[in-house]
Amino acid sequence: MSSQSPDQSHVATELRTLIQRHARDLSEQLQAHQRNSFPPSAEKTIRHFSPAEAAKLIGIHEGYLRQIASEGRGVSASVTNGRRTYSVDDIQNIRVVLDQGARGDRRYLPHRIAGEHLQIITVMNFKGGSGKTTTSAHLAQYLALHGYRTLAIDLDPQASLSALFGTQPELDVGPNDTLYGAIRYDDQRRSISEIVRGTYIPTLHLIPAHLELMEFEHETPRALMTRGAGDTMFFGRIAQAIAEAQNLYDVVVVDCPPQLGYLTLSALSAATAVLITVHPQMLDVLSMGQFLTMTGDLLEVVADAGGTTNYDWMNYLITRFEPSDGPQNQMVAFMRSIFGSHVLIHPMLKSTAISDAAITNQTLYEVERSQFTRSTYDRAIEAMNQVNSEIEGLIRKAWGRAT
Numbered sequence: 001m002s003s004q005s006p007d008q009s010h011v012a013t014e015l016r017t018l019i020q021r022h023a024r025d026l027s028e029q030l031q032a033h034q035r036n037s038f039p040p041s042a043e044k045t046i047r048h049f050s051p052a053e054a055a056k057l058i059g060i061h062e063g064y065l066r067q068i069a070s071e072g073r074g075v076s077a078s079v080t081n082g083r084r085t086y087s088v089d090d091i092q093n094i095r096v097v098l099d100q101g102a103r104g105d106r107r108y109l110p111h112r113i114a115g116e117h118l119q120i121i122t123v124m125n126f127k128g129g130s131g132k133t134t135t136s137a138h139l140a141q142y143l144a145l146h147g148y149r150t151l152a153i154d155l156d157p158q159a160s161l162s163a164l165f166g167t168q169p170e171l172d173v174g175p176n177d178t179l180y181g182a183i184r185y186d187d188q189r190r191s192i193s194e195i196v197r198g199t200y201i202p203t204l205h206l207i208p209a210h211l212e213l214m215e216f217e218h219e220t221p222r223a224l225m226t227r228g229a230g231d232t233m234f235f236g237r238i239a240q241a242i243a244e245a246q247n248l249y250d251v252v253v254v255d256c257p258p259q260l261g262y263l264t265l266s267a268l269s270a271a272t273a274v275l276i277t278v279h280p281q282m283l284d285v286l287s288m289g290q291f292l293t294m295t296g297d298l299l300e301v302v303a304d305a306g307g308t309t310n311y312d313w314m315n316y317l318i319t320r321f322e323p324s325d326g327p328q329n330q331m332v333a334f335m336r337s338i339f340g341s342h343v344l345i346h347p348m349l350k351s352t353a354i355s356d357a358a359i360t361n362q363t364l365y366e367v368e369r370s371q372f373t374r375s376t377y378d379r380a381i382e383a384m385n386q387v388n389s390e391i392e393g394l395i396r397k398a399w400g401r402a403t
């Protein structure tokens, strides 16, 4: 700037070069660390499931699974240490085989049919660390393991969900590989079906994140100024992108960034359901109050501009709950008294099994139970399954099915 003294511009340049150098050094070191911890050749995998677990996921008795496995019928299993185990592919295959026998009554393949609309669940709250990513990852995996065709979208430029799914933004995600590619305003825009990628669970697809998503926050004000007739406004762009692939999925789970920017608002407008994660502590609940006020105001603007604001359901999920903590219990009671049935019955418990698994980019569904004290793992997975099963019930109810 011409009015700046030489000294001031010197300071500005120093900061820029310093930040750039730090960014480069950190990125190089992190990549080296990632390469050591997760070598590119070491594809992320998910463990095999015991007959009891597989039967539960499919929704049949273990005895019946044993029977069809011994009859053959195109059902395959692996044998580990003399015991039969099932991979996610085996489980999916069994669903297909059973479904053929059941004349398509959807007991085993729970795909939606005509009249049942795609469920788009946005997991949000602008409070950082409220458990959005942990919730999104486990919900998406739970639904996929139960046979729903699921798409997980990482909408946070920080890309934590992608990392948890084994996708390293710095190594594996190139330009136009994020949802930005499908919602951008220029002629580089491409279909969402070119962007989705498979995961190690056959029924689970992922759209990873990367810093490029920030472009949407920068480009939207410009697009609002230069908008032509017929252009889709920012709040309609994620819905429009998802619509291009809607026949491929039953449920879409969107992990939002901890901000109320254009990305979050566009996800909110695309959503059919909203899940707000909240840690039951005073500061978190106060922050959520501000979040609700701002969201309410912004939704009014969206509605005035012709956007839809109707949802199948909107619920709060209590996260990282410690049942022995008195103040947390009071906070939960406080929320239940105000929001009533909008607070999910089951809270997600705080567990070292979750935070320890996250250190190696894994979820509870991926880690081996033997890595943990049994009771620690069992308590965590039971709480997680209860939360996810309650949400599955809301999804099925929205489709008008008996839950």
Ligand SMILES: Nc1ncnc2c1ncn2[C@@H]1O[C@H](COP(=O)(O)OP(=O)(O)OP(=O)(O)O)[C@@H](O)[C@H]1O
Residues within 6 Å of the ligand: 127, 128, 129, 130, 131, 132, 133, 134, 135, 156, 160, 256, 257, 258, 319, 320, 321, 348, 349, 350, 351, 352, 354, 355, 358
């Ligand atoms: N139930 C839990 N028990 C123990 N640790 C948890 C639990 N849920 C989340 N965590 C840990 O808390 C941290 C924050 O969780 P998470 O990343 O899911 O929050 P977030 O809302 O997505 O954060 P951000 O706002 O930064 O995106 C993570 O380190 C995660 O492993």
Ligand SMILES: [Mg+2]
Residues within 6 Å of the ligand: 132, 133, 134, 156, 160, 161, 255, 256
């Ligand atoms: Mg997150």
